[in-house]
Amino acid sequence: MKLILLGAPGAGKGTVAKKLTQLDGSVQISTGDILRGAVKAGTELGKKIEQLMASGDLVSDELVMGIMEERLQQPDCEKGFLLDGFPRTIPQAEALKALLENLDITLDMAVNLSVDREVVLDRLSTRRTCSNSECQAIYNIKSNPTQKGGICDKCGSPVIQRDDETTEAISRRLATYTEKTAPLIDYYEAEGLLITVDATSTEGVLAAIKQKLES
Numbered sequence: 036m037k038l039i040l041l042g043a044p045g046a047g048k049g050t051v052a053k054k055l056t057q058l059d060g061s062v063q064i065s066t067g068d069i070l071r072g073a074v075k076a077g078t079e080l081g082k083k084i085e086q087l088m089a090s091g092d093l094v095s096d097e098l099v100m101g102i103m104e105e106r107l108q109q110p111d112c113e114k115g116f117l118l119d120g121f122p123r124t125i126p127q128a129e130a131l132k133a134l135l136e137n138l139d140i141t142l143d144m145a146v147n148l149s150v151d152r153e154v155v156l157d158r159l160s161t162r163r164t165c166s167n168s169e170c171q172a173i174y175n176i177k178s179n180p181t182q183k184g185g186i187c188d189k190c191g192s193p194v195i196q197r198d199d200e201t202t203e204a205i206s207r208r209l210a211t212y213t214e215k216t217a218p219l220i221d222y223y224e225a226e227g228l229l230i231t232v233d234a235t236s237t238e239g240v241l242a243a244i245k246q247k248l249e250s
């Protein structure tokens with residue numbers, strides 16, 4: 036499957052993407068994970084974007100498109116991909132459209148994960164992420180805690196709260212989402228690719244996507 040996952044921070048894009056990869060070998064491509072990996076590795080790129088990301092601002096469209104242009108041409112994308120956190124702006128969506136046309140790739144759909152603001156705020160402040168950039172498993176201290184306090188079940192690395200999960204950075208990310216990313220809902224509706232699903236339960240989201248892919 037070739038899907039775009041849309042939705043506010045905390046809507047569950049990453050969690051849904053990880054589950055979908057288990058269905059048919061499609062790969063999850065999270066621009067957030069790729070960018071955090073660059074920050075952690077201390078590359079030139081990482082140093083440039085570290086502050087920006089910690090405060091909850093977006094990285095430039097040019098930079099993200101450069102990364103994605105390369106990523107989408109890697110052989111593991113042939114089986115399918117789940118775009119998680121990309122595109123994030125209208126210019127990114129337009130550039131992605133041109134890129135996919137060039138590569139002769141057709142998207143199945145753009146899934147809008149819809150969830151109330153209060154739920155998102157609660158989920159983000161209680162979210163914890165595995166600090167190992169190869170793993171990045173996601174937990175929640177209320178709904179999905181680690182088995183051993185603070186240690187990732189999958190790889191044993193410490194589980195941490197992300198720099199951009201302070202109250203201040205969270206409200207900035209939500210404002211950025213409303214201003215820059217929410218317009219993509221109308222964009223993909225006009226492209227005839229949009230489905231909107233209630234993202235309160237991950238199982239419900241997965242069922243809706245499977246049903247649509249089969250129809």
Ligand code: ADP
Nearest residue numbers: 044045066067088091092093094099120121123
């Ligand atoms: P979330 O969806 O929970 O906000 P992500 O992990 O997708 O988190 O993104 C974290 C940060 O990475 C964003 O706040 C932004 O700084 C940067 N980022 C990720 N994807 C993009 C993108 N497509 N365009 C610009 N910046 C991005």
